Amino acid sequence: MNAWLRSFWLLMVLVSTLPAGAQNTVLRGRVLDAETHQPIPNAQVGVADNRIGTSTNDDGRFALSIPPAYTQERLTVALLGYKSYSRLLPPLPGPELVVELKISPAALGEVQVTGSVLGIVREAVSRIPRNYPVRPTQLTGFYRESDNDPAGQPRYLAEGLLLAFKEPYQRRTAEGEVQIKQSRKVDLRPDRQPIRIDWAGGPFIVHLGDFVHRRSQFINPAHFKDYDYRLALGSTFQDRPVYVITFAPKAGNRRADFEGRMYIDQDSYAFLGAEWHYTPAGLKSSPNSADSRALRVAYQLYAGRWHLKTVWWQTKARLPIGPPLNYFGEFLTTTIDTAQTPRPGYTERAQYRDVFLHNAVAYDSAFWQGHTTLLPSTALQKSLFDQQRQQQTDSLFKPAEAGTDPQQKQLSAFDRFLKRFSYGSHVGAWPLDVPAAGLTVAYAPAGSGLQVQRTARVNAQDLTIITQFEYQYALTQELAVSLATQRLYRQFKGDGWEVGLSYEHNFNSHRRPLYGRAGLGYIRQTVGLPLGTFDNPDAGLRVSGTHLGADELSARIQTVSDALRPSLGLGIELSHKFELVADASYLVPLRSKTQLQLDEESGFFLFRSSATVDLPAAAVDLRVNDQPTTRLPWQQQPWLLSIGLRYRVR
Structure with missing residues (x-):
């Protein structure tokens, strides 16, 4: 029975080049060394001056699909070191053609x-x-x-x-x-x-x-x-x-x-x-x-x-x-x-x-029907047959529910998730209007021995850099939800996050995709000016209910802003995996507050604490150009421009 199955499988592989209809016939042959009668692999087999062709496998065999227009053409077989073989095609279909090549060395x-x-x-x-x-x-x-x-x-x-x-x-x-x-x-x-x-x-x-x-x-x-x-x-x-x-x-x-x-x-x-x-x-x-x-x-x-x-x-x-x-x-x-x-x-x-x-x-x-392929060797055919037969045998002894293996279900669900998942990074210009100004902050919390007075110079600045890392999950082919984190650079420091919905439509479905993009997000961003570090004389210091007992503290003055962010943009696909995107956004302010933030700078980093004091506060004296105020000199502007690269996992 096993021999019969093996013969049947080998027969099915050999007929893989049979034509689907009557338009093509298949020439089968074997190329041997004329002296040793051993098979010759990798010999080039061509018809009609190599207009169509194939090569021999490790057993020297080939199968070539011949269109009707070529049935009167010549067959050539060639390999380095051998005299080439040439003859008119035999009548097709017919028995396996045996070609013997003679060695032709050149001293x-x-x-x-x-x-x-x-x-x-x-x-x-x-x-x-x-x-x-x-x-x-x-x-x-x-x-x-x-x-x-x-x-x-x-x-x-x-x-x-x-x-x-x-x-x-x-x-x-x-x-x-x-x-x-x-x-x-x-x-x-x-x-x-x-x-x-x-x-x-x-x-x-x-x-x-x-x-x-x-x-x-x-x-x-x-x-x-x-x-x-x-x-x-x-x-x-x-x-x-x-x-x-x-x-x-x-x-x-x-x-x-x-x-x-x-x-x-x-x-x-x-x-x-x-x-x-x-x-x-x-x-x-x-x-x-x-x-x-x-x-x-x-x-x-x-x-x-x-x-x-x-x-x-x-x-x-x-x-x-x-x-x-x-x-x-x-x-x-x-x-x-x-x-x-x-x-x-x-x-x-x-x-x-x-x-x-x-x-x-x-x-x-039988998948290839009338196409010319490179025949697998007998050893490869046998290997495939043995392994597939073993898999079929093993499946007979599996329980009926094996096809619904939970582990396979989880893998399939994970694959489906990956097909909808993408991520990317963006860089842009955060819209801040920053005039030159002198800034002084004094902080003396009641009941504490801590007294801090810091002076900083705010430099005029036209461009503040923001970077964003975004995760996106597609709900449909065009609609997706996103979560992003962002960070400011240059004179100001600050972190933020954004959640939102985005819509992307392909305007060029038959060529390289060109996408129109629209989105709406809710964004929170901190813009802070570092004020340096200082020693903490009070090991029991508490700020806004948070214990700050480290020997060294740092301070910064900052604004925390919430806004809606509608956006429009374009995206162009660089490859099936990567997309270059550019967006223009308008920030619609919802609320903003000014804070003094204190951070622990010494001790094990995983256990360091931070505390904020919202302004105005009795313990904080804020001056801009020596004038008492509760507002920082920089002002949020509405337009945000960014460019980025997205990567699709699948």
Whole structure:
């Protein structure tokens, strides 16, 4: 029974590329070494001069979806070091096609080097505009990522059909748009595992791994001085002789981040591919810490230009919490479009910080229908089958209420909360009118030995800085409640808080969101002028019912204001996570009071006390420019301007 189930599951995986209708047929084949008859992985399989294509898996097998328009075209199979294979497509559908590749080495003595090895690399770099696309190109491709445990068993597997928009190669860049057209996942982690997989940016290896487009360090003239380049034994690719050049840091050099080899066509000086790993210096300078990181990249010729064909990426890292990460990602170009295709709209683009595993589509063997994919190896198929079968077996022995596990309910509720939660920080100009003035405060509480007289100079000031940290929870898609704390800086000090409602409407729903913002808040803010510290001669001092027994006290004179704060503003989304906002507010005063505040400055900080005396008070004499008063010289103004950055957790 187990053998039957395994065979059935493998059959379902293999038919994953069957067409939904009659418009496409599937060519299946296996690529072997002509001498050893061993499977050849990573061989490039193309039809119609590589207009469409795929690559072989670890077992040498491939499955290629052939549109009716291409059934009379030629099939080509190529790999570095082998003679290329070419023939007309066989009648489809048909049996598995067996392709045998013959080794075609090029001896070192046959390679005519007219200059230094570095000279070859320089020439290849200078010819990038001649060998690679000079106008925008769109690649359709298949993406797969996984994270394996120490035994090599996948913890999860995620796959996607991507559209990758590539900028012209004259401009050096590692950026570009990626659109996830379809995707699926299988999560094979044990139940209740507390560590969440939040690996970000995986589909972007189509841009990050393109070493020619980004002019990676080992082909960047600014870093040639850091590398030692050597010519290795030559080989061929698509029956074209190539230079095989190894690169490594020069002795004692700590600025070279990579080590590996690259393949350069002897006739056109085009980079046909490279394989490399990060050096210890490269791992240290990388923004994401890792124990090792390796890449393998290949290009293919189409319409006289070389286009990205495959990217293979592996990262191993020990995480602060949870098991070690063994990430594996690969991208395979299946279709090349050199027409002037429009860029994908903002709402259709994937963002680098999007987590690919958040896809809600479950893994199933028939999901891809007629799309060309990269076939999983037999070992991967078996691993997935065994783990899914074990999960199904375990579920048979769980109680019926297992699906309503309270812990899972709590996690789901927490996820729903996070999807509505955002926070951000703002900086603005707090509206104070501050003329220059002299200020004197005398305080002598009755029945105490404390007598304080402090003099301060108030400097004229046009701008007072306020910072705010805000938490927001969305009630609906447009309406949210918020809670914020705020603090004043420069000459005045003070803390405050605000609660309110905000409304945000997207005026640009089909492109980068542009939001109109409106809000209403209730705000309380303290504006204080520090008066310095002094010794406390009275260990039993009580101020407004509060005991202040510390040896050292500090004083400040302040206003405490309550106000309503209606606001209008704009917000623009920088990414799916971040939004830049700007608001103009009008403060409607409700009440205000003047206070003298005393704080303990010595003793354990958690047990220090504060007390305030509301003015006017018999124990306090306040003078401004030597004139008795109960009002401080600064005045609250109505307009408040701020700019900030909001972050959405989900």
